[in-house]
Amino acid sequence: xxxKVIYLDNNATTRVCDEAINQMLPFFGEKYGNPSSxxxxxxDVGAYVKKAREQVAGLVGASDPQExxxxxxxxxxxxxxxRGLTDPRKKHIITTKVEHPCVxxxxxxxxKNHGYExxxxxxxxxxxxxxxxxxxxxxxxxxxxxxxxxxxxxxxIFPVEQLAGIAKEKNPEVLFFVDAVQAAxxxxxxxxxxxxxxxxxxxxxxxxPKGIGAIYIRKGTLITPFMQGGHQERGRxxxxxxxxxxxxxxxxxxxxxxxxxxxxxxIKQMRNRLERGILENSFNARVNGSRFKRxxxxxxxxxxxxxxxxILLHLSDLGICASSGSACTSGNLEPSHVLRSxxxxxxxxxxxxxxxxxxxxxxxxxxxxxxxxxxxxxxLNSISPFQSELRELKEIKTAMKS
Amino acid sequence: MWEYTEKVKEHYKNxxxxxxxxxxxAIGEVGSITCGDALKLYLxxxxxxxxxDAKFQTFGCGSAVASASILTEMLIGKTVEEAxxxxxxxxxxxxxxxxxxxxxxxxxxxxxxxxxxxxxxxxTTEKKVKGKIxxxxxxxxxxxxxxxxxxxxxxxxxxIINYTKAGGGCGKCKDELQKILNEETSKRNNGxxxxxxxxxxxxxxxxxxLESNVAPELRKDGGDIELIDIEDNKIFVNLQGACxxxxxxxxxxKNFVENILKEYIGENIEVVEA
Numbered sequence: 001x002x003x004k005v006i007y008l009d010n011n012a013t014t015r016v017c018d019e020a021i022n023q024m025l026p027f028f029g030e031k032y033g034n035p036s037s038x039x040x041x042x043x044d045v046g047a048y049v050k051k052a053r054e055q056v057a058g059l060v061g062a063s064d065p066q067e068x069x070x071x072x073x074x075x076x077x078x079x080x081x082x083r084g085l086t087d088p089r090k091k092h093i094i095t096t097k098v099e100h101p102c103v104x105x106x107x108x109x110x111x112k113n114h115g116y117e118x119x120x121x122x123x124x125x126x127x128x129x130x131x132x133x134x135x136x137x138x139x140x141x142x143x144x145x146x147x148x149x150x151x152x153x154x155x156x157i158f159p160v161e162q163l164a165g166i167a168k169e170k171n172p173e174v175l176f177f178v179d180a181v182q183a184a185x186x187x188x189x190x191x192x193x194x195x196x197x198x199x200x201x202x203x204x205x206x207x208x209p210k211g212i213g214a215i216y217i218r219k220g221t222l223i224t225p226f227m228q229g230g231h232q233e234r235g236r237x238x239x240x241x242x243x244x245x246x247x248x249x250x251x252x253x254x255x256x257x258x259x260x261x262x263x264x265x266x267i268k269q270m271r272n273r274l275e276r277g278i279l280e281n282s283f284n285a286r287v288n289g290s291r292f293k294r295x296x297x298x299x300x301x302x303x304x305x306x307x308x309x310x311i312l313l314h315l316s317d318l319g320i321c322a323s324s325g326s327a328c329t330s331g332n333l334e335p336s337h338v339l340r341s342x343x344x345x346x347x348x349x350x351x352x353x354x355x356x357x358x359x360x361x362x363x364x365x366x367x368x369x370x371x372x373x374x375x376x377x378x379x380l381n382s383i384s385p386f387q388s389e390l391r392e393l394k395e396i397k398t399a400m401k402s
Numbered sequence: 403m404w405e406y407t408e409k410v411k412e413h414y415k416n417x418x419x420x421x422x423x424x425x426x427x428a429i430g431e432v433g434s435i436t437c438g439d440a441l442k443l444y445l446x447x448x449x450x451x452x453x454x455d456a457k458f459q460t461f462g463c464g465s466a467v468a469s470a471s472i473l474t475e476m477l478i479g480k481t482v483e484e485a486x487x488x489x490x491x492x493x494x495x496x497x498x499x500x501x502x503x504x505x506x507x508x509x510x511x512x513x514x515x516x517x518x519x520x521x522x523x524x525x526t527t528e529k530k531v532k533g534k535i536x537x538x539x540x541x542x543x544x545x546x547x548x549x550x551x552x553x554x555x556x557x558x559x560x561x562i563i564n565y566t567k568a569g570g571g572c573g574k575c576k577d578e579l580q581k582i583l584n585e586e587t588s589k590r591n592n593g594x595x596x597x598x599x600x601x602x603x604x605x606x607x608x609x610x611x612l613e614s615n616v617a618p619e620l621r622k623d624g625g626d627i628e629l630i631d632i633e634d635n636k637i638f639v640n641l642q643g644a645c646x647x648x649x650x651x652x653x654x655x656k657n658f659v660e661n662i663l664k665e666y667i668g669e670n671i672e673v674v675e676a
Binding site: 314387 | 462
C-alpha cells in the first residue's frame with residue numbers, strides 16, 4: 001500500500017525534516033538533563049532550549065526570544081490566548097466563522113459557560129472578510145480579537161497586519177491574537193513590525209514533530225497562565241520542557257526561514273501547475289477561495305456532482321494523499337464549515353478536495369497527479385445521478401474554451 | 403480513516419451495474435445533493451414480476467456506492483415480492499458490515515428500492531412521501547424514522563442519526579427523535595416482552611457507554627467517572643478528579659450522565675453518586 005506515496009496533504013501534517021530529526025536525537029540519549037537543574041549537565045541542555053527559542057523568534061520575527069513560549073501544539077497555543085483573558089469586565093470576543101476548531105470551539109465554550117459575547121464574522125465567496133464590518137464589530141468591551149492568518153482548508157490569507165492596526169486604532173486595549181499555524185513557513189511573518197499581540201504556530205505543520213507548538217506573546221501582554229505548574233517558560237506555561245521536540249522545532253524554524261523563497265517560487269509554481277492541469281482536464285472542477293490572496297502551497301478544488309470521500313478513496317489507491325471538506329470524511333454529517341461560510345453551493349461543497357504541497361513535493365509527482373486526477377474524476381462522473389447537470393457544465397466549459 | 407471491509411472496497415473500486423436505463427420499468431430516487439448523498443435505482447421487470455436487470459447512479463461516499471452496487475447484484479433474478487423483503491441490514495450484512503456512522507448508506511439503498519417498487523406498482527408521488535418532516539436539515543419524515551427504528555431495533559438517538567441522518571445537522575429535532583424512539587420502544591416492549599438484560603449484560607453495557615460517551619467529556623475538564631454498582635434501576639457511579647469537588651457535580655450527574663445513559667438504555671433509570 002505504501003509503495004508509492006505522493007503526499008499532498010501537508011496542511012494536515014508534514015514530514016519531519018532531517019535537520020530536526022538529527023538535532024533532536026541526542027536529547028533522547030546522552031543529553032537527558034533537565035534544563036531547570038542547577039548542575040551543568042542540565043544547564044547545558046538549557047542552552048539548546050535557549051537556541052531553539054531564538055530560532056522560533058527568528059521565524060516569526062519577534063524582537064525578543066523571551067516572547068516565545070513553547071506549548072504542546074497549536075491547539076494549546078490557541079487555548080492559552082483565548083482562556084488567558086484577565087479583565088473580568090470585558091466580555092466581548094471577535095473571531096471569524098472560518099477559524100480552526102481550536103479557536104471556534106474555545107470561543108463557543110467561553111460564550112456558553114463564561115458569559116462572553118462572541119461575534120463571528122462572516123466571509124464572502126472568496127473567503128475574505130469585510131474590513132468595514134470588522135471595524136464596526138469592535139467596541140470598548142472587546143477583550144480579544146482572534147483571526148487566523150491563513151485558512152487551513154482554502155489557504156486564503158486574512159490581512160492580519162492591517163486588521164491588527166485597525167483594531168488597535170479603534171480600541172488600543174484590545175488583544176489581537178493570530179492563529180498562524182498555516183501561515184508560518186509559507187509567508188513571511190514579522191510580528192515586531194505589526195500590532196499583533198499573540199501568534200501561534202504548530203511544529204508538525206512546518207516539518208517538526210507532532211506534540212510541539214509555540215505562542216508568541218508580546219512583552220507587556222497580560223495573560224493568565226493556562227497550564228499552571230512550575231516556573232518553566234517564566235511561569236507562563238508550567239511543565240518540564242519537551243527538550244527534544246523544542247530543539248527540533250528550533251531546527252525546523254530555521255529551515256522554514258531558509259525555504260521561504262522556495263515556497264514563494266518553486267512550490268507556488270507547482271501548485272499553480274497542478275491547479276491548471278486539473279482545471280483544464282476536468283470540466284466540473286472549480287477552485288474554492290481567492291486565488292490571489294492565498295498561501296503558495298494550497299489549492300482547494302471542488303468537483304461538482306461527485307462526492308469527496310469517494311474521490312479520496314480512489315486517489316489513495318493510486319498513492320495520492322489529499323483531504324476533503326465533504327461531510328462523509330469527518331464522521332460528522334455536515335460538510336466543511338469554511339466552505340459553507342463562503343456560500344459554496346452544495347453541488348460543489350461535498351466534492352471539495354484540498355491538495356497541499358511542501359518542499360518535498362517534486363515536479364514529477366505533480367505530473368503524475370495531473371495525469372491521474374482527471375481519469376479518476378471521469379470515472380466517478382459516470383456514477384453520478386446528476387448526468388444532465390454534468391452535461392450542461394461540460395457544454396458551458398466547452399463554449400468558454402472556444 | 404474509515405475501516406471498510408474488503409467487500410466494501412471491492413464494490414466502491416469497481417462498482418457493478420453502474421449507469422442509467424432507457425427502458426426501465428421502475429425508477430427509485432432518494433436523497434439530494436444538499437444532503438450529501440443521492441441514489442437513483444433503475445429496474446427492468448419482466449411479465450412474471452422478475453427483476454431481470456438493475457442499474458444505479460449515486461452521489462455519495464465509498465459505502466454509498468458499495469451499498470448500491472451490491473443491492474443491484476442482490477436484486478437481479480429476484481421477484482418483486484422477494485425484493486420487497488430486502489432490508490438495509492441485509493445490504494450491510496452482505497458487505498460484511500458498515501461503520502456505524504455509515505449505516506444510513508444501506509438505508510438509502512433500501513429506500514431507493516422501496517421508491518422503485520412503489521413507482522412500479524403505480525403509486526403516486528404524494529402517496530410515496532409518507533408522514534411529516536421531522537428533520538428539516540435532511541428532510542426525514544416520522545414514518546421513515548419509525549420504520550428504520552422498527553426494522554433495525556434501534557435503541558438510541560445516536561443510532562437514529564447513524565441510520566437515517568435525522569438529527570445529524572443542526573440537532574434541533576433531537577427531542578422529537580427521543581419522543582418517537584420512546585413510543586416505538588414502548589410499542590416494541592408491549593408487543594413482545596423483550597428479554598431484559600441480565601445484570602452482567604447491563605453492567606457491561608453501562609460501562610461501555612460511560613467509557614466511550616461520558617468519560618471523554620468529563621476528562622476534558624479534568625474529571626472522570628467510574629461505575630460502582632447497579633441495583634434495579636439505580637446506577638451507582640463515582641465522580642473523580644476535578645468532578646469530585648466540583649460544585650456542579652450533581653448537575654453533571656443528573657443532566658449529563660443520566661441523560662446520556664437514558665438515551666442508550668431507556669428512561670427508566672436513575673444515576674446516583676455512590
